Structure formats: C-alpha cells, structure tokens
Amino acid sequence: MRLYLQYLKILLKSALQYRVSFILLSIGQFFVPFSIFISMYFLFQRFEQIKGWTLYEVALCYAVIHIAFSLSECFFRGFDSFSSLIISGEFDRILVRPRSALIQILGSRFEFTRIGRLFQSFIVLVYAVYHLNLDWNYLKIITLTAMILSGVVIFAGIFILGATLTFWTIEGLEVINILTDGGREISQYPLNIYPNWVKNFFTFVIPFGTINYLPLLYVLDKTNKNNLYAFIPFIGMLFLIPCLLFWKLGIKHYKSTGS
Amino acid sequence: MIQLANICKNYQIYQKKQGVLQAFQSLIHREYKIINALDDITFNINEGEIIGYIGPNGAGKSTTIKIMSGILVPDSGTCNILGFTPWKQRKEYVRHIGVVFGQRSQLWWDVPVLDSYYLLKDIYKVPLKQFKTNLDLLTTKLDLGDILNTPVRQLSLGQKMRCEIAAALLHDPKILFLDEPTIGLDAISKLKVRKFIKEINHEKKLTIILTTHDMNDIEALAKRIILIGKGKILLDGSLPELRQKFTAHKIITICYLTKKDCPIPYKIIAETENKVKLAIDVTKNSISEVINKLSNCYDICDISVDTRSIEEIIVDLYKEYQI
Numbered sequence: 001m002r003l004y005l006q007y008l009k010i011l012l013k014s015a016l017q018y019r020v021s022f023i024l025l026s027i028g029q030f031f032v033p034f035s036i037f038i039s040m041y042f043l044f045q046r047f048e049q050i051k052g053w054t055l056y057e058v059a060l061c062y063a064v065i066h067i068a069f070s071l072s073e074c075f076f077r078g079f080d081s082f083s084s085l086i087i088s089g090e091f092d093r094i095l096v097r098p099r100s101a102l103i104q105i106l107g108s109r110f111e112f113t114r115i116g117r118l119f120q121s122f123i124v125l126v127y128a129v130y131h132l133n134l135d136w137n138y139l140k141i142i143t144l145t146a147m148i149l150s151g152v153v154i155f156a157g158i159f160i161l162g163a164t165l166t167f168w169t170i171e172g173l174e175v176i177n178i179l180t181d182g183g184r185e186i187s188q189y190p191l192n193i194y195p196n197w198v199k200n201f202f203t204f205v206i207p208f209g210t211i212n213y214l215p216l217l218y219v220l221d222k223t224n225k226n227n228l229y230a231f232i233p234f235i236g237m238l239f240l241i242p243c244l245l246f247w248k249l250g251i252k253h254y255k256s257t258g259s
Numbered sequence: 260m261i262q263l264a265n266i267c268k269n270y271q272i273y274q275k276k277q278g279v280l281q282a283f284q285s286l287i288h289r290e291y292k293i294i295n296a297l298d299d300i301t302f303n304i305n306e307g308e309i310i311g312y313i314g315p316n317g318a319g320k321s322t323t324i325k326i327m328s329g330i331l332v333p334d335s336g337t338c339n340i341l342g343f344t345p346w347k348q349r350k351e352y353v354r355h356i357g358v359v360f361g362q363r364s365q366l367w368w369d370v371p372v373l374d375s376y377y378l379l380k381d382i383y384k385v386p387l388k389q390f391k392t393n394l395d396l397l398t399t400k401l402d403l404g405d406i407l408n409t410p411v412r413q414l415s416l417g418q419k420m421r422c423e424i425a426a427a428l429l430h431d432p433k434i435l436f437l438d439e440p441t442i443g444l445d446a447i448s449k450l451k452v453r454k455f456i457k458e459i460n461h462e463k464k465l466t467i468i469l470t471t472h473d474m475n476d477i478e479a480l481a482k483r484i485i486l487i488g489k490g491k492i493l494l495d496g497s498l499p500e501l502r503q504k505f506t507a508h509k510i511i512t513i514c515y516l517t518k519k520d521c522p523i524p525y526k527i528i529a530e531t532e533n534k535v536k537l538a539i540d541v542t543k544n545s546i547s548e549v550i551n552k553l554s555n556c557y558d559i560c561d562i563s564v565d566t567r568s569i570e571e572i573i574v575d576l577y578k579e580y581q582i
Contacts, residue, residue, distance in 0.1 A: 006381045014369035017410070093365055095330045097382055098354040104382075255332045255346060257270065 003099065007107025015112045022113060029116030033066055036188070037124055051193045056131040057220055061212055062188040063125035064144070068151025068211065069184045070117035076156040078108040080180075082163035086170055091254070101251060105163070132220070139230050140219050146233035147211040147219075154207060154236055155180060157243035164243075164250035179206055187212045210236030260466060261304040261327070261434070266336035268297040268322055268490075296322045297333065298490040306433075309460055309467040311481030311498075315577055319490045320470050324436055327468070328358055341433060354383060357427035361439030364419065365426055366411045372422050373407045376429060383430035390429060397425040401455055417448030424452065428459065434466045441473055453479045474570040486576060493580050501572065510565040511549065512536045515557035523556060525549065 015022055040062065044055035073080065085091045085108060094104045134140070162176030187208040191199045203209030210232045216222075218229035271291050297319045304310055314320050325331035326338060329345035329352055338345060343352040359365075366375040380390045398404055401421040406414060414422065420440060427435060437456070441449045457480060460467055469481060477484065477498070484501055486494040494501070514534050525544075529536040535557075539549055546564065553559065 003381050006378050010367055010370055010374055010378050013374065014367060017369045089360070089363055092325070092330050093358075093360070093363065095349065096328050096353050096356065096358045098350045098384075099382055100350070255330065 004103060004107055008110060011107075011110045012112060015110075025113035026116035029070075029113050030120045031116075033117050034120050037062060037120075040188075050189070053190055053193070056128045057216070058189055059124050059128035060132065060219070061190055061216055063121050063128055064147050065151060065184055065188050065208075065212060066121035067118060067125065068148050069155055069180075070114040070121060071148070072152045072155035072159070074111050074114040074118070075152075076106065076159045077111040078105040079156070079159035079163040081109055082159075083166040083169075083171060083173075086166055095255075102247075134220065139227065143215050143219055143230040143233065146231075147215050150233040150236040151208075151211045154211065154239050155183075157240045158183070158206065160240075160243045160247050164247045167250040167254045183208055190216055207236040207239050260306045260341065261302075262337075262339045263303075263323075263327070264301050264337045266297055266300040266323075266326060266333045266338060267295075268319075268326065268331070268333045270294045270296050295490045297326075300336070300487075300490075300492055302485060302492065302495060304466060304468070306466055307460065307464045308483060309456075309469060309481050311477040311484045312468055312470045312487070313472075313477060313484060313573065314487035314493075318487045320487060321438070323487070324438065324468070324470060328356060328436060329353055354430065355432055356434045356436065357430070357432035358436045359423050359427045359438060359440055361420070361437075361442045364411065364423060366419075366422060368412050369410055371408045371410055372403070372414075375411070376407075376426065379426055379429055385430050389431065393429050393431065394425075397428060400458065401425050402451070417444050417451070420444060420448065420452060421455075424455065431463075432465070434468065437467060437469045437471075439471050439473075440469070441471065441476055449473075449475075456480055474573055486573075488577070488580050494576070502566070508538045508567055509541055509546070510536060510567060511539055511553070512563045512565070513553060513557060513559050514561035515559050517558045519556050521556045524552070 037059070040058065041055065044050075044058070048054075050058070078085075082105065085094070085105065090108070091101075094101050094108075097104060158176065158179045162173055162180075165173050165176065183202065183206055186194070186198065186202060191202055191209050191213040199209065199213075203213075214229055214232045218227070218232075223229045271293055300319075300323060312320055312323070322331065326333050327340060327345060329349040332346045340352070341355055343355075345352050365379075366372060367378070376394065379385075380387075385393075398407065401424065403421060403425060406418050406422065409418075411419065411422070424437075424440065440456070441452055444452065453476065456467065456469075459465055460480075467480075469476065471477060481498065483497055484494065485492060510528070512534070516533070523537070526538045527535060528538050537553075539546070550562070553562075
C-alpha cells in the first residue's frame, strides 16, 4: 500500500509537469459525460419517465456508474493500457522487480484527468439526491457507497480481463471496450428497461446489475422493505476473483513464451 | 554461484505469409514453426567474474538472460543462481539481481532522477541508511551530482545511461545483467561507463554478465567470453585464449618512398600508392625476418604491426560457425 502511494506520488508529479494539458484534459473529461447527461435530461423533458423511472432516479443510477467508471479509469488505467507495457517490453522490467506484478501495473499509470469526469458525476449525484427526497438511513448510505466501490471493482475486473487477453494477442483489444464503455453506457440506465438478454448478460456475466438496478430498488424504497437488496453490491465484487485467476493463467503463459 | 545445466527452450512461432488474403487465412488457420532458441546450454559462473556473453542477433542471448532473470521458464534443464531457481522463486530471487536493458529505461521520464531512485528504494525495500550510502558512492563514482535533480527527459544519452546503471545498483545486487550498456554513447561516455563497471566489479565483488555487440566493451571488461550461436554455446574461454586461437595473423602496414622490383612472399591485403598492407602468419614467419625481407624491397618510411582487432576475430568466428 505504501508503495502504491509512492507510485501515485511520482505519477502525479509527472502529470503536473504538463500543467496546461492536464487542465485542458480534465475540463474535457468534465464536459464529455456532461453532454451525455444533458441528452438524458432532454430525453426526460420529452417523455417524463422511462418504464416508471423518473429523471432523478435515473440520474442517481448515472452518477453511480460514472463515479465508479472515473475512479476505476484513474486508478486501474495501468491494466487498460497494458498492451503498451507488453509491446515496449516494460513488462519484463516489472518481472525483474521483487514486487507483485499486479501492484506494479497498477502503479504504472494513473489517469488523473478523470477528476473532471468524477467531479461532473458527483454534481449529478448531489442533484439527484437533492431532488429525490429519500428517507436516508445508514444502510442506504452504505449501500450507495458499496454500489460505487463494487462498480470500481467490476470495471477493474474487466480491465484485468482485457489486459490478460493481450498476453495472447499482444495488440490491445478494442473488443473489451464493449464491456467497459458499452457496459457504462448501458448501465447508466436501470437495467430493467432493456430486453431480457441484455439484462441477464449484465447481471449474471458482467454483474453491473448488482450495482445498478437491484440495489437501486432498495435505495429508492421500491423493494417492499426487503433489506437483502442492500447487500447485493457486495456480491458484485466477487466478479474480481475469476478475473484474477485468469490473470494468473496469463502470466504463466507469458513466462513460457516470453512474448 | 551461477549454474546452468542443459537448458533448452523452444518457441512456437506462426509463419506469416504475404498478401492480404493469406493474412485473413492465417486468422483461421496458422502454420506453426518450432524454433530452437536454446539447445542444451550449460555453464557455470563464479562470484566476481565479468562474462562477455556474445553472439549475433537471434542467437539466443536475450532468451538466456530472460531465463536467468526469472522472466522466462525453460522447457527443460536446471538453473541455480545464488541458491534460487529464478522462475520459481521470482520475488525472492530478483531482489539480488540488477538489470540494465540498454534500450529501455527504468527511470520515470518526467521526474528528477532522484525521485525515481527513492521509488526504487521503496520497491526494493532498501533501508534508508544503506540507500544513502549506496547513493553517495554511486553519485561520486558515476559523477551524478549535477544531474540528480534533472528530469530524465532532459538528460543526454550518456548521462541517462549512468543514471540507469546507478539505478540498477541501489539495492546492492550480487549479480548485474548489462544489456548493451554503451549503445549509442559517445567515446568519453563509453570510457566512463567501462571504468565504472570495472571498479564496481572489483570493489563489490559484483558478478557481471555483459551482452553487447561492441567488442571494445568486451575487450575492456570481460576476462571470459561465452559465445552463443543458433542456441548453442560455441565457445567458452578467456579473451587471450580466444586471441591465440584466432589471431595467428598480424597485420603489417608500411609506407615507403621507393620500391625495388622483388617478389613479396606474403599476402597483400591492400595496396595503394606508397602504402602496402600485409597479413603475416606468425606461426610460420618471425616478425623480424619479415621486416628484414621487407626492408630489402622497400625504402620504408613508416611501419606498424597490428594484431587483428577483436571485432574481426568475432566476425571470423561467426563465419566459422556459420551463424
């Protein structure tokens, strides 16, 4: 953990070397998802609700997924750009250092400019919560936090999956963006508005449902007082386990082929 | 200290074909070819040795280095370095080695060199006191004082290489792998780097494995050479041995003012106006006899006797083994 903070420090220092570009990129990261939210806003102006969900409810959903996404992009970017480590041979360097490859890859890159996106999503969160007039209690706050954390974990898992695939393909795989960017776009709305196969895929294969539709029902008091829904985000975190196992397999493959 | 026995490694590579159609075909069906990267590699290295590990591109040098540094698992054979099997006990093992890849940096590009060093200290968990001592020593020896606070991207190639070498030594490794440490450096930087490597080897009893294409590096540093070609070890011996075996010839160059018409019984390599270059087989002719004969034929104004350069010897070696 200490080492991780040291990596964080040195890369923050690096990022600040290019101050103007850092600021402009952060502003860009603020406005890109903001435009998505604006279009969502106008959509609701026209239709008022989608399958019984109001703008503020969907905004909460949107905020959760975007906060999770920006955090994971900031801190797990090393896996997202892992193919460059393989191509440049930097991964060999990682292997000759006496620390786990995982922490070194995490530390290889941070995308601090995601602070723009984070800030934007946070504003939407506050906006949604302000208008929703919910009865807040501790469990709800825990659930909401867990939704975000679990979201970060799920995105991280997908990044790791994508990184592992590059052990075989070397080139980065745009395919994995279907799950990251696609997953993000889809799960900024509650999943029950989609056809069943989409809903099932993003609940049981890539478990975005566990941070989006299901716990949202609890937070919005739509579960008839069934508190079990509050704990669903924690199940989503289990997604990381198979991803890490697959990663181990990938490293083993790399060590036997060297490329 | 380092023992490799019967290490073999095969790669499976798929054959690329030309043409767009064939490229699509290869997406579905690939033809594989097996390459013997390493074939029964065996050698021992003692503490404090500097080994010149040489061979042409694709001979298996980097595969060997990768196996020795725990990055790659061989198909068969054993490797024992400092009591570890590198690829099995990777994390414990790599604490004791330093690796400099001449072409790639291990420093963080945008921050001062010193920041990178402090991060390395944390990565290798070097105690602060030991770190300070090492840093002081390396700073003096490699003359880093002025550049420690400069971001890496602003350093010249020579400065960068010195910083790289220091970075690999901060954690007191017992073995140092140097891959092309002088590539692209100017003459002065090269000399500085070589001098340092020699000193550190001597003072710290550091074992150094040097892979390079620069034969002057080898000549200046390595007492022992291991030559690898097509995955096999072709030669393992000291530099003088190698010399003796392959430098039966000396090169004599003479400048002359006038030339008498008499036959020269030696092989002429090159001849220009007033200048002639001869190859002399010293196992058959003594030098003084040669000079005697030559001075009978030429009115000599200048003469030089050279041993063939190590570079040329290596070229001959490559030719001899057809690698």
